[in-house]
Amino acid sequence: MLITGAAAGIGRETSRVLARRGYALALLDRDGDALRSVCDEIASEGTTALSWKVDLAAPTADEELAEIASVLESRPEGVTGVVNCAGVGGWNPVEKVTPDDWDHIVGVNLRGAFLVARHTVPLIRRRPGGAVVVVASDSARWPFPDRTAYCASKHGLVGFADALREELRPYGTRVSVLTMSRVDTGFNGGRAGSRPEALRPESVAEVVGFVLAQPPLVEIREISLTSVASPFGPFTAVAQMGKSYG
Template sequence: MLDLTGKVAIVTGSTKGIGRAVAEHMLAAGAAVVVSSRTEAEVHEVAAQLGDRAMGIVCDVADPDACQRLVDETVARFGRIDVLVNNAGVGIFKPLSEMTVSEWQLQVNVNLGGVFYCSKAALPHLSATEDGFIVNIASLASRNPFPGGTGYNASKYGLLGMTEAMMLDVRYDDVRVSIVMPGSVDTHFNGREQLPERTWRLHVDDCATAVMQLLSYPKQAHVSRVEMRPGQPKKG
């Protein structure tokens, strides 16, 4: 089993859904983990639930200054950053005619801007470990357009391009960058109800397992892209 003892990870958007599952898997592997989202009460509640190696820091990834504080406070507390998981994201599924300018801006600034702000702030620390890792949670919507995806597809297609370009630069700074592109996952995303029983959708633990597998390869081996889809999606 992957041993992350002594390593420090930041997971954005980790009070629920995929991000929380990633945080739980990393803690189980021995890492210290910074749990984060916009909602202060949930950040502290979840960090307390996850135990002594979890720390909560409030951060809206759409705010570059907040992303810098997220990184600075992590380093102040734990002294290093080994892994950054850029997971925070929003989905506003509307056609062009219905999407407002502020909805467009929010989606692009969170899903794309937030990854840039956090990665830029964390890069020197990731590089200093000589084996840093950034994992960006994108989507199959990073390459499959769908009706109502004007904003979401734009942000996730952009994230795929940004991730792979960034990867080509920072590998020479001792940082690997990978992208995980899940299909439909059973979470609260886009205001959906998360079901207690497993459905045809991917489970959050499936996504967390993919992230952990990426981290398990030795430094000379870099799996840069993972596409993950439900085994038997609902027909029609």
Template structure:
């Protein structure tokens, strides 16, 4: 049952098939919002739609790869066709790798920077003109503590997340005169399949107290979206009580 606090709100969420993205779809739906999700796997869409509708929201799935300009353009166009507006863009799709830098390849670099930063750029570029026209909007980047500090065996991932943070800080100032808010969320480790990335195994996820939940991060995203028109939450740093950072 929706609580109605975001009734009429329209959100576009990338990486909606699992983890933080899926949790964000359901958190928005529980507030009565309509959500358009972007993911690579269409077979996940029906179950997610059913859950969103059961919570009192609505869900439309777009299948595509976030590194392709056509996916971003199509997702924004479909959102506007379906709902007539776009209130919140959540750039959540991401990939991680945990390995010694000397073992990294050019392909690793291109994949990580492509999904994490190119995807963010493409979807933001597609959404901003419409948000300027409507005189409002929120853009949320799901970055990481790796966007605020450096971690060994995560150099490329850290670079991509630092890029997201810098991108957000610059856009926040540029888009403020148009009534558009820009925020970035920097969670530490989150207990999802993403936490494994490449280079970790299930043993590394055994300590529950060291991890946030996907719902923790989704709640922060929706908190940003629920602020009054004149209020902005620009950066959220999230760390579990059990993690020593």
């Protein structure tokens, strides 16, 4: 199982959950030190994982992913699925979003998912019952002010996943999307543990594990998650717009 964004937040917790469930893991992240840390943690629990430091927004990402796919193809366990957790944010009014900001956010959140699929799908579809889990956001469904680049990238990510599902269904490969409200991680410069009312990353990871554990004929197309104490979504988006423009 390949996990992107595996060194922090939802990706890290997903790596831990799947390791405990016996999955052979291949972990990707742009933070090499944090990636080594999660690999050490997994090893301390009796599981090993392959890992690569990769920046999905880098010009070299396509070539690096091709090399990684070649390594994974040669291993007996192959690739049974992908969990796409890599993501970046950036909240700014549209006139303050630079082209570089836009390219970076879209590059990680959308282009990165495409590149990973481009190189792993040929391996996954060889094994009936394979799965792709795309960790998205409620920003894919609802507009939020100051998130033009982020919302666009997540809307695109869900559209990509929906089309990929139709492409892979004949091979018995399922594609699932998780859209969620705020999660208590260090995402976008936040501090993990500072938002106790939000979803916990380990809770999201357990849902990922649940999706992957379904029988081969069960296709979960989308799961929407929110905290009962922090119900982000359409009403919160409207309220935020009122504060911004009222």
